[in-house]
Amino acid sequence: xxxxxLLVALVFVGSVGFRAEAAFWNTDVVGSGAxxxxxxxxxxxxxxxVEDEMNGLWILIAPDGDAAFWFRKEVKDASSHxxxxxxxxxxxxxxxxxxxxxxxxxxxxxxxxxxxxxSMLEVGKIMFGRGLSGTPSYEGEVTPAASFEQxxxxxxxxxxxxxxxxxxxVTIAPGTLFEWAKDMDKNDKxxxxxxxxxxxxxxxxxxxxVEGWVFDKVPVExxxxxAIEADKFLKPFxxx
Amino acid sequence: MMKQTVxxxxxxxxxxxxRIERAVGKMAGVAETVVNFATEKLSVEYDEKILALRDIExxxxxTGYSVIKKSTVDEDKLRKxxxxxxxxxxxxxxxxxxxxxxYLAMVSMVWWLWWLPFPKILKPMQYPVNYALVQILLVIxxxxxxxxxxxxxxxxxxxxxxxxDSLIAIGTSAxxxxxxxxxxxxxxxxxxxxxxxxxxSAGVIIALILLGKTLEAISKGKTxxxxxxxxxxxxxxxxxxxxxxxxxxxxxxVEIGDVIIVKPGGKIPVDGMVTEGYSAVDESMLTGESIxxxxxxxxxxxxxxxxxxxxxxxxxxxxxxDTALAQIVKMVEDAQGSKAPIAQMADVVSGVxxxxxxxxxxxxxxxWFWGTGSVQFSLTIFISVLIIACPCALGLATPTAIMVGTxxxxxxxxxxxxxxxxETAHKINAAVFDKTGxxxxxxxxxxxxxxxxxxxERRLLSLVASAEKASEHPLGEAIVHKAxxxxxxxxxPDDFQAITGLGIESKIEGINILVGNKKLMDxxxxxxxxLSSASERLAEExxxxxxxxxxxxxxxxxxxxxxxxxxxxxxxxxxxxxxxSVVMITGDNAKTAKxxxxxxxxxxxxxxxxxQDKAEEVKKLQKExxxxxxxxxxxxxxxxxxxxxxxxxIGSGTDVAMxxxxxVLMKSDLMDVPAAIKLSRxxxxxxxxxxxxxxxxNTAGIPVAAGLLYIFGGPLLNPILAAAAMxxxxxxxxxxxxxxxxxxx
Numbered sequence: 001x002x003x004x005x006l007l008v009a010l011v012f013v014g015s016v017g018f019r020a021e022a023a024f025w026n027t028d029v030v031g032s033g034a035x036x037x038x039x040x041x042x043x044x045x046x047x048x049x050v051e052d053e054m055n056g057l058w059i060l061i062a063p064d065g066d067a068a069f070w071f072r073k074e075v076k077d078a079s080s081h082x083x084x085x086x087x088x089x090x091x092x093x094x095x096x097x098x099x100x101x102x103x104x105x106x107x108x109x110x111x112x113x114x115x116x117x118x119s120m121l122e123v124g125k126i127m128f129g130r131g132l133s134g135t136p137s138y139e140g141e142v143t144p145a146a147s148f149e150q151x152x153x154x155x156x157x158x159x160x161x162x163x164x165x166x167x168x169x170v171t172i173a174p175g176t177l178f179e180w181a182k183d184m185d186k187n188d189k190x191x192x193x194x195x196x197x198x199x200x201x202x203x204x205x206x207x208x209x210v211e212g213w214v215f216d217k218v219p220v221e222x223x224x225x226x227a228i229e230a231d232k233f234l235k236p237f238x239x240x
Numbered sequence: 241m242m243k244q245t246v247x248x249x250x251x252x253x254x255x256x257x258x259r260i261e262r263a264v265g266k267m268a269g270v271a272e273t274v275v276n277f278a279t280e281k282l283s284v285e286y287d288e289k290i291l292a293l294r295d296i297e298x299x300x301x302x303t304g305y306s307v308i309k310k311s312t313v314d315e316d317k318l319r320k321x322x323x324x325x326x327x328x329x330x331x332x333x334x335x336x337x338x339x340x341x342x343y344l345a346m347v348s349m350v351w352w353l354w355w356l357p358f359p360k361i362l363k364p365m366q367y368p369v370n371y372a373l374v375q376i377l378l379v380i381x382x383x384x385x386x387x388x389x390x391x392x393x394x395x396x397x398x399x400x401x402x403x404x405d406s407l408i409a410i411g412t413s414a415x416x417x418x419x420x421x422x423x424x425x426x427x428x429x430x431x432x433x434x435x436x437x438x439x440x441s442a443g444v445i446i447a448l449i450l451l452g453k454t455l456e457a458i459s460k461g462k463t464x465x466x467x468x469x470x471x472x473x474x475x476x477x478x479x480x481x482x483x484x485x486x487x488x489x490x491x492x493x494v495e496i497g498d499v500i501i502v503k504p505g506g507k508i509p510v511d512g513m514v515t516e517g518y519s520a521v522d523e524s525m526l527t528g529e530s531i532x533x534x535x536x537x538x539x540x541x542x543x544x545x546x547x548x549x550x551x552x553x554x555x556x557x558x559x560x561x562d563t564a565l566a567q568i569v570k571m572v573e574d575a576q577g578s579k580a581p582i583a584q585m586a587d588v589v590s591g592v593x594x595x596x597x598x599x600x601x602x603x604x605x606x607x608w609f610w611g612t613g614s615v616q617f618s619l620t621i622f623i624s625v626l627i628i629a630c631p632c633a634l635g636l637a638t639p640t641a642i643m644v645g646t647x648x649x650x651x652x653x654x655x656x657x658x659x660x661x662x663e664t665a666h667k668i669n670a671a672v673f674d675k676t677g678x679x680x681x682x683x684x685x686x687x688x689x690x691x692x693x694x695x696x697e698r699r700l701l702s703l704v705a706s707a708e709k710a711s712e713h714p715l716g717e718a719i720v721h722k723a724x725x726x727x728x729x730x731x732x733p734d735d736f737q738a739i740t741g742l743g744i745e746s747k748i749e750g751i752n753i754l755v756g757n758k759k760l761m762d763x764x765x766x767x768x769x770x771l772s773s774a775s776e777r778l779a780e781e782x783x784x785x786x787x788x789x790x791x792x793x794x795x796x797x798x799x800x801x802x803x804x805x806x807x808x809x810x811x812x813x814x815x816x817x818x819x820x821s822v823v824m825i826t827g828d829n830a831k832t833a834k835x836x837x838x839x840x841x842x843x844x845x846x847x848x849x850x851x852q853d854k855a856e857e858v859k860k861l862q863k864e865x866x867x868x869x870x871x872x873x874x875x876x877x878x879x880x881x882x883x884x885x886x887x888x889x890i891g892s893g894t895d896v897a898m899x900x901x902x903x904v905l906m907k908s909d910l911m912d913v914p915a916a917i918k919l920s921r922x923x924x925x926x927x928x929x930x931x932x933x934x935x936x937x938n939t940a941g942i943p944v945a946a947g948l949l950y951i952f953g954g955p956l957l958n959p960i961l962a963a964a965a966m967x968x969x970x971x972x973x974x975x976x977x978x979x980x981x982x983x984x985x
Binding site: 031156160163 | 360365366367368370373427429431432435
């Protein structure tokens with residue numbers, strides 16, 4: 001029994017050591033790798049993210065202009081202008097938006113989409129969005145890369161790794177992500193907008209007829225790392 | 241030649257036993273070696289002029305195993321208990337750390353476990369380093385708990401004779417090393433390598449095998465419980481009378497000739513002969529007979545039996561290893577340590593099995609790597625094949641059944657002297673019974689009294705018994721016994737004379753009494769006509785007529801015969817129902833023999849067989865294609881007992897007969913003959929079941945593990961499931977063997 005207790009103690013000490021070591025060593029290789037590779041991806045973008053000052057967001061627009069990834073720079077407290085939704089709430093901290101037209105042409109019944117996806121329909125966009133669990137706080141220069149680092153810091157759980165594509169990704173909604181290559185030199189899909197097609201299929205879309213999006217089965221890991229194959233709409237871009 | 245038994249430590253499977261057999265067998269001067277994996281004992285026969293036991297022990301140690309010095313029952317029990325405790329502790333450690341390890345791996349990988357909580361900080365696709373490091377922390381204690389597998393397995397592998405532990409060591413090491421490599425890749429940024437972590441396979445395999453080993457150790461202990469019970473029966477002290485003083489001394493200090501007192505309820509400490517007192521003694525622990533046996537001066541008492549109601553004083557005659565109890569224990573131990581022929585096949589298979597499995601694992605892994613290009617998949621195949629193929633079930637199949645079977649036999653007073661005898665007994669299709677002392681009680685008894693006209697039976701028996709009292713002839717004793725039984729007075733003769741070869745002459749209360757054979761009557765010109773028809777009838781019935789004349793006139797014919805044992809007829813009937821032909825062998829003339837045989841339902845009689853020809857008669861039966869069991873008790877039966885396929889001696893018989901026999905029946909109850917055969921049949925059926933499942937499991941499991949079914953769209957065996965199945969197979973074989981404990985006569 002003594003040996004059992006000794007072993008339990010050993011593991012406890014090991015765990016404590018591991019935590020201490022983690023702080024020193026940074027065992028969060030995915031988090032830190034995501035930040036580094038995101039910065040590298042931003043550098044490779046021809047059109048750099050633009051700042052939406054009113055809403056405190058950075059807007060990363062896809063090379064074809066049909067889709068964009070918005071991510072929070074800072075929290076704004078202004079009230080009733082464009083930066084806020086119809087209820088006066090602040091714009092969501094992470095968003096993907098894209099043209100509604102290809103989906104409508106493929107049979108989308110807009111009435112069947114959830115209301116939160118339709119907040120930008122007036123400008124012809126469908127969006128997915130989510131909030132952050134904290135407020136970014138910067139020590140140095142406020143750049144898009146620094147803002148993304150804040151997102152990783154505040155909501156690390158949203159950041160994952162996609163083995164099949166060798167991508168990092170930030171989860172906007174279940175099955176919907178913005179992904180970028182871990183190493184753009186080895187990847188021909190440097191950024192990818194990934195949508196869960198089910199919500200559109202349920203709203204009448206024939207997934208094979210959506211122009212500008214690839215509908216395919218993609219090997220992915222679910223949030224626990226289980227390897228599965230899932231239907232996805234993909235909009236990939238090679239930046240190099 | 242010297243025969244010795246050495247207790248071995250560190251064996252883990254039948255391949256270990258085979259390895260020791262080979263190593264010791266190669267030594268100059270060694271004639272025969274048998275290593276029994278179940279009893280963990282080496283029986284070696286060697287020429288003591290060429291080598292000493294310590295040389296053999298050194299060889300065992302050099303081969304990688306330990307020699308356990310001879311211990312007492314208590315020490316042996318403590319050692320086994322310690323072993324079980326250690327295994328339990330190791331399993332506990334592996335289970336404590338293996339459960340969360342399995343949880344981490346399974347909950348994150350198995351889709352239908354989505355509902356179970358999972359710490360965010362360990363999500364493999366978000367925190368792969370954490371996920372890997374925590375698994376390493378959890379697997380380390382398990383590897384420490386199972387370090388013996390690596391120690392023994394790799395040593396055996398490097399010495400060129402891989403065993404079951406080698407398979408476990410190679411399989412789990414491959415899993416751990418590959419997982420460490422994947423962890424390094426994760427650190428280097430290849431997060432996809434998280435899918436190549438197999439720490440949980442290594443950890444859970446070890447945990448499951450430790451569980452299997454623990455259950456195996458517990459079950460093994462149960463298989464030898466009967467003998468342990470027997471060994472534990474001997475009391476630790478004896479009350480000895482010296483110079484008129486009683487003193488309690490350790491059993492080891494008792495010497496031959498010591499006078500020992502046993503009070504009511506006490507245990508008889510050593511074998512001896514009663515000098516004073518009268519009591520009933522419970523000998524059930526030796527004979528299985530539940531009715532206590534009356535003991536008086538001149539009767540033998542045996543160690544470990546229980547004195548029931550009266551104080552006994554007896555003289556020690558056999559002590560230590562010479563007592564009947566020690567002899568029984570040795571006999572059962574030898575039987576359990578010996579190998580049945582059926583076990584040889586399992587040993588040969590086990591011996592070549594491990595290297596063959598290693599080759600299959602490598603070939604299958606390479607083939608799958610060539611086919612899929614996936615190291616992970618090939619590794620899964622490699623580990624699964626190695627783990628599922630551990631031949632421990634095969635190694636346990638025979639010895640465990642033999643152990644339980646011989647132990648069970650000992651409980652009933654049926655002592656199998658070897659595994660071979662236990663195996664051969666099931667093939668018996670002819671049982672030859674010696675007549676005198678085996679089918680019969682071996683003590684003549686008065687069966688009939690034919691009286692002349694006007695003679696009073698009670699008066700006649702009283703007079704004849706009184707006359708025979710001084711005689712020591714067995715036939716005379718039978719008459720005395722009959723008179724005593726009927727409560728008739730035994731009178732003091734005024735005169736007595738033994739007439740050699742004819743009978744006796746005596747005078748009591750003025751009556752001249754003549755008792756003897758026909759020749760004596762003829763010599764004295766006593767007319768026998770009145771009872772001539774009775775005389776003929778008794779002769780036809782195989783009885784011996786004794787003529788009694790009072791005052792020169794025939795008064796009666798007293799028939800004396802060796803009566804059948806109560807169990808004889810039933811035993812013969814049971815054997816016949818079992819499809820076994822029953823034969824009686826005797827020196828009697830054919831007519832008498834047939835008459836006696838008919839009483840118990842025996843149809844085939846071998847009569848007028850001289851003692852020296854009994855073995856030849858058995859041989860003739862064997863030439864007819866029969867598998868013969870010879871049942872006998874006397875010195876004259878010894879050659880026939882040795883000649884028979886199975887020799888069965890009656891416990892009340894001579895030492896020579898017991899030495900020559902393969903099976904000893906302690907109770908002298910002939911119903912134990914069919915019981916022994918039934919037990920043998922049960923044991924062999926059990927062994928065959930065990931071997932079938934062990935072989936079937938391995939032959940079916942290996943192709944599945946190698947991915948043969950997977951090629952055709954079938955299932956693939958996970959290494960963890962392989963380990964669980966492997967452990968279960970051993971446990972199932974042991975459980976099946978333990979079913980024999982429920983055997984009933």
